[in-house]
Amino acid sequence: MAARTVKLAVIPGDGIGPEVVGEGLKVLDAVAAQHDLAFETTEYELGAQRWHRTGETLPESVEAELAQQEAIYLGAVGDPSVPSGVLERGLLLKLRFDFDHYVNLRPVRLYPGVSTPLAGVAPDDIDMLVVREGTEGPYAGAGGVLRKGTANEIATQDSVNTRVGVERLIRYAFAKAAERPRQKLTLVHKDNVLTFAGDLYQRVLKEVGAEYPQVSVDYCHVDAASMFFVNQPGRFDVVVTDNLFGDIITDIGAAITGGIGLAASGNINPDRTFPSMFEPVHGSAPDIAGQGKADPTATVLSAATMLEHLGVPEAARKIENAVAADLKTRGDEERSTSRIGDDLAARVAEQG
């Protein structure tokens, strides 16, 4: 029997979700065996199918069960047959908010062997960590509509930013920056236009920064940062930013490092008051679902982020090494989803 058993909730979700999660679990099992770990998984049917069948996105009883788990592993949710926003606000963002996932952690790293759309960029040039806010800002859901459907209609959308929320995020980002060789932290915001929220971020950055004299601090407007991600990605180490800006720049980050097939993320509650949730950045890609065409790498890498969070960094490194080795030797040959999963599991096993 394993020394430690981790209670893991699995939400395969829609589209390619079940396929990629299946491979992620395969790799997790391979690495668990080597670290005296076991995953006790419970699968939850949540997503488009459940919504169509029952009208539910996240029943209270299910959420209560999820709250008892140690971590959540999610494939992807969403389908064009569901109105935009229903599953996002009712399931994905609800979990992020209710479980206080205030750090949305997204590594942006170009692995050797991966082709980037950028000319003349080498793998060493892109290695950043985006620390995106996950529980407030423009994602708060605040706002409303007046006189809907009339010529006088007004729709508002309010970004809510709290000192508590910004400070805990920025503290986390400084701690991460301090651990990395370059020790650089860049705040991305738009403080010349969004003056209220931007000023709060700037003041907290300065205050918390005083506790980290070894970390060099930089600031970039989101428009400039988006440009620099494309033409000077090397200038970033750790990036801290709000929920919406983080959503945008991490997709640019994915684009420059080989696409969302490789981009991992962790929705993290650093205080561990609720389980954290790990998921690829990509969506459910219904167009290729069930065909064994999806690349499970992003989901596998999200499992590495999970292992890090669970306090087993050596196991996380093994998964990253396996992925790095796999990407380095990828040729033109197309492999199926499960074949990539098998290969990654084997590469993990090799590191025995």
Place this chain on the structure above:
Amino acid sequence: MAARTVKLAVIPGDGIGPEVVGEGLKVLDAVAAQHDLAFETTEYELGAQRWHRTGETLPESVEAELAQQEAIYLGAVGDPSVPSGVLERGLLLKLRFDFDHYVNLRPVRLYPGVSTPLAGVAPDDIDMLVVREGTEGPYAGAGGVLRKGTANEIATQDSVNTRVGVERLIRYAFAKAAERPRQKLTLVHKDNVLTFAGDLYQRVLKEVGAEYPQVSVDYCHVDAASMFFVNQPGRFDVVVTDNLFGDIITDIGAAITGGIGLAASGNINPDRTFPSMFEPVHGSAPDIAGQGKADPTATVLSAATMLEHLGVPEAARKIENAVAADLKTRGDEERSTSRIGDDLAARVAEQG
């Protein structure tokens, strides 16, 4: 004497602003001579210097004078010595809002000969027109701060979107799309999270779209669009989007088409109730100010957008042709700001 005299307000601004505007005016004069046009310019000192000297960003009397002009030609405003937001909100955005520049028009076009950071992209692959909202959305300036400086501080930032504002923008975008060979319009928003504002944009898109059956309509979340700008820029023709998303994606657009040294923009009031304003997308670049190092091309191209708006499209085409020819033959040789201006003016003159 010229048949038509255009009253043009010139705001050289800060940093490289005066240098690039000087070259823009040089090229404008060259083209005017050929089209029986004359520009009667009035220069306005607005920007960081005036603010330092007088504490004013845009005095009422100056704004009233500007309102009487036919168009405004602006270099760049801003300096690190001025607190972030002061000139943006007090001058640039104030003009855009007060003069009802509800279309912020930004062509994103890769000219032959220009190097892009994207590998394997040919000039024909990138030719889009971004129609960005300019008078509302997250730029409204609405919001506030409660309990500033305390642990309970809250900062809000409200996006205000009106039916009137969205409809006139989308109408403009459809009209532009209908004129172009590909006749494609893509709405960029984030309707799965910003559900109130996103839904308004979607409903108006559908309604106005019914009047343009020949235009094919697409929708992209801003995060996905930001990625596609990098790895599939060819999928966009005309893009319509809100103020903040437009700010971000047009900087990505600039990055993929040779940098902000080439990106032009027009802040347009299509109803002509106030003068429109033309400016490069770049800022005042104080680090290279006064050294003759700035590329005036973006400012020159903004003059082409102005001529188009003034109803002299043949003159606009001449400037674009001059720029295209210049870019095509650029070597490694560095030319000064005024040398590039001279060369462009000469190329305009050649077209006689």
